Amino acid sequence: MGRIDPEGFLKLVRGETRGPLATIGRLGLGLGAVGYGLGVAARNAAFDRGFKTIHRARVPVISVGNLTLGGTGKTPMVEWLARWYRERGVRVCLISRGYGRADAVNDEALVLEENLPDVPHLQDPDRARLAEVAVDELETELILLDDGFQHRRLARDLDVVLLDAIDPFGLGRLFPRGLLREPPRSLRRADAVVITRADLISADRLSAIRSAASRLNGAAPILEARHAPRDLVDGEGDASPLDGLAGRSVAAFCGIGNPEGFRRTLDSLGCRIVDLRPFPDHHPYSAADVADLARWAEAAGADLVLTTQKDSVKLRLSNLGPAPLRALRIGLEILGDSAPLEVRLASLLPEDPPIRE
Template identity: 80%
Template structure:
C-alpha cells in the first residue's frame, strides 16, 4: 500500500474512522475498486477464453493461494504440503514471486529454508521460467507454487485456496475499498478450500463460511485447520519448548498481514500480553527499528519478548536489551478428516511412490 499506514487504512475501510472526510475517502476507494474489478474480470476472462497463454510444467504443480490481501497462513500450508510429499520421497521445489525483498529472498523464504532445509525454494516474478529451472537443474518431481491463485500463466494440477476464518472474504469488497484480490466467485476455479485459524472462530461463523463457499462451488472439499504453536526459537534457530508461557507476562511485536491471529495464538497459550506492537507486513527492520524495540521492550516491563518466525529470521537476535527474544514457531494442523485433501495430493504422486504415510 505504498506509504499508507496499514492500520489506518484498515480502520478506514472497516468504517471505524467517521466523518465526512472519511466518507469521501471511502467513496473514492469504492470507485477505484470498481475499476480494479473490471481489470480483474478482463484478465480472468482472457485466461478462461485462451486469449492469454498458459504454460504447463513437465511435472505436477500444486498451487497455494487466497482471495484476500494479508496473511491467511500460506507459508505453513506450503510447509505442510512439502513435508507430505517429502515423506513419500518426492523431490519437491517451492517457487514464488518473492514479495517484500528486492535484493534477496524474502522473509517467508527464510522461514521455509529454516524449517525445510532439504527443499529448494526459487523466487522470481517469472514463475514459468522458475518451473523450467526446477525441472531442468534440480530434477524436481513436483512443484508447490506459493501464492499462486492469481498467477494463472503457470498451469496447475491442483488449486488450493486458503480462507482466514477471522476475515475470509476481505470485508466483502474488492481492493482498495476492501481486501479482496478478486471476487469470491473465483472460488469456482479452486479444487479445495482450507479454512485457516478455524479454532479461533465460533461454529456459526465457520458454518457461514462453508455456506458461502458452497454457493460458489457446490462440490469442493472444505477442510478446517489451525496454526498450532510448535515451539520457541531464538535468533540462531535453536528451539525450546512452550512450557512456562501460561500466565507469563510478555511483550510482543510482529509484521504480519493479520496480526490478530498472532495475538490470539499467544493468548491461547495463556500469555498475558503487556503490549503488542504491529509493523507493516514484510517490514524490513532497520538498526533504528532495533534500537527502538530495545527501548520499547525495556519500558514494557516484560521479561520475555515474543515475535513471529517470519520477523525473527530478519532480525537474527536472541535478546532485545536485557529481555530474551523468541519467535513462536507454528505449524499447520488439519482439524478434520484429511483424506479428501490427501486423495487429491496422492493423485499427483509418481507411480512408484507409496500413497500411505511413510
C-alpha cells in the same frame, strides 16, 4: 513517500474511522476498487477464453493461494504439503514470485529454508520459467506454487485456496475499499478449500463460512485447519518448549498480513499481552527499528518479547535490550478428516515412486 499505516488503513476500510474526511476517503477507495475490479475481470476473462497463454510444466503443479490480501497461512500450508510429499520420497521444489526484499530472498523463503532445509525454493516473477528450471536443473518431480491462485500463467493440477476464518472474504469488498484480491466467486476455480485458524472462531461462525464456501464451490472439499504453536525459536535458530508462557507478561510485535491472528494465537497460549505492535507486511527492520523496539519493550514492562518466525529470520536477535526475544514457530494442523485432500495429493504422486533404502 511515507509508509502506509496498516492499522490506520484497516480502521478506515472497516468504517471504524469516522468523520467527513474518512467518508471522503472511503468513497475514493470505492472508486479505486471499481477500476481494480474491472482489471481483475478482464485479466481472468483473457485466461478463461484463451487470449492469454497458460504454460504447463512437465511435472504436477500444486498452487497454494487465497482470495484476500494479508496472511491466511499460506507458508504453513506450503510447508505441510512439502512435508507430505517428502515423506513419500518425492523431490519437491517451491517456486514463488518473491517480494519484500530487493537484495535477497524474502522472509517467507527464509522461514521455509529454516524449516525445510532439504526442499529448494526458487523465486522470480516469471514462474513459468522457474518451473522449467526446477525440472531441468533440480530434477523436480512436483512443484509447489506459493501464492499462486492469481498467477494463472502457470497451469496447476491442484488449486488449494485458503480462507482465513477471522476474515475469510476480505471485508466483502475488493481492494482498495476492502481486502479482496478478486471477487469471492473466483473460489469456483479452487480444487480444495482450507479454512485456516478455524479454532479461533465460534462453531456457528465456522459453519457460516463453510456454507458460504460451499455455495461458491460445491465441488471442492472444504477442510479446517489451525495454526498449531510448535515451539519458541531464538535468533540462532535454537528451539525451546512453550512451557511457562501462561500468565507471563509478553510484549509482541509482527510485520505480517494478519496481526490479529497472531494476537489470538498468543491469547490461546495464556500469555498476558501488555502490548502488540504491528508493522506493515514484509517490514524490513532497520537498526533504528531495533533500537526503538528495545525502548518500547522496556517501557511496556515485559519480561519476554515474542514475534513471528517470519519477522525473526530478518532480525536474528535473541534479545531486545534486557528482554529475551523469541519467535513463535507454528505448523499447520488439519482438523478432522484430511482424507479428501490427501486423496487428491496421492493422485499426483509419481507413477514410479523412488525406492527408499
